[in-house]
Amino acid sequence: MANKKSFLLRIDTDKFEALEKWAADEFRSVNGQLEWIIHKALQEAKREPKPKSGKEEK
Template sequence: MAKKNFALRIDPKLYEALERWAQDEFRSVNAHIEYVLREATRKAGRLPGPNVAAPQEEEPPADGS
């Protein structure tokens, strides 16, 4: 898949926070921004594909088995 390039103007303090976060996750800042945007887009239901919301825990059977 080809990636689209575009300029992003971002507050320096926000960039520094993203840079630290990316380092914690062993990603580049660019890859981390893409990851954060993808997750937010999926969570909002705006990205086609399977819903990545946290799986629901199954309730135990009523008879205790």
């Protein structure tokens, strides 16, 4: 499983409710919906992170 970073997001209540409805319409959690939105935005901006090559050092 990929490493994931946690962070706090403050968002307007109305926007959160709209996001919550959008996520439910697509059978995702709010967190999953945010990840999907960010992924699509990075793709469109051609700013996706490059895959890491080789072994990771621990």
